[in-house]
Amino acid sequence: xxxxxxxxxxxxxxxxxxxxxLAGGPLRPAxxxxxxxxxxxxxxxxxxxxxxxxxxRDVRTYASAVAxxxxxxxxxxGMPVNIYTCAFSPAPKEQPVRVTSDGPANVVLVQNLRDPxxxxxxxxxxxxxxxxxxxxxxxxxxxxxxYLENGTACGDAWVTAFLADGVRPAGDVTCPG
Numbered sequence: 001x002x003x004x005x006x007x008x009x010x011x012x013x014x015x016x017x018x019x020x021x022l023a024g025g026p027l028r029p030a031x032x033x034x035x036x037x038x039x040x041x042x043x044x045x046x047x048x049x050x051x052x053x054x055x056x057r058d059v060r061t062y063a064s065a066v067a068x069x070x071x072x073x074x075x076x077x078g079m080p081v082n083i084y085t086c087a088f089s090p091a092p093k094e095q096p097v098r099v100t101s102d103g104p105a106n107v108v109l110v111q112n113l114r115d116p117x118x119x120x121x122x123x124x125x126x127x128x129x130x131x132x133x134x135x136x137x138x139x140x141x142x143x144x145x146x147y148l149e150n151g152t153a154c155g156d157a158w159v160t161a162f163l164a165d166g167v168r169p170a171g172d173v174t175c176p177g
Contacts, residue, residue: 005116007143007150050086052096057087101131108135108162114142135168140177152177
């Protein structure tokens, strides 16, 4: 289900899964093992988020959260608060970096308006913290990725211009879907 939220193109498959679950099944079996790219994405995700902050280590903490979440949100059945590999990762060795408006003006943020993992309002908070040293390219799309595979022509053009030539928009930009 979580993977189904990460790109608009996966919504039909997610809808079929949700319909089957609400109707009491049966669920269609997965057609194949995850692609290597998805496996690599998961490895990078773990390496990144597991070392940003300390995670609870007590399994009972997660069990309690899952039990409450299953009642409050039966469709996701506790998935958003379940134990994650980070519970078994080493604690971070450094304090998180505080984002401020001090520093070089060479930041481009890219954010989908309907991202299931990073709410748009949180991206706006980060944008404000960077101040004038950042520009934000907002993409009128769902999903978590905003570039190439899940991007739009407008958003892709701005990201490519920045990555290839260091060119940022003069101000924040909103790209149509």
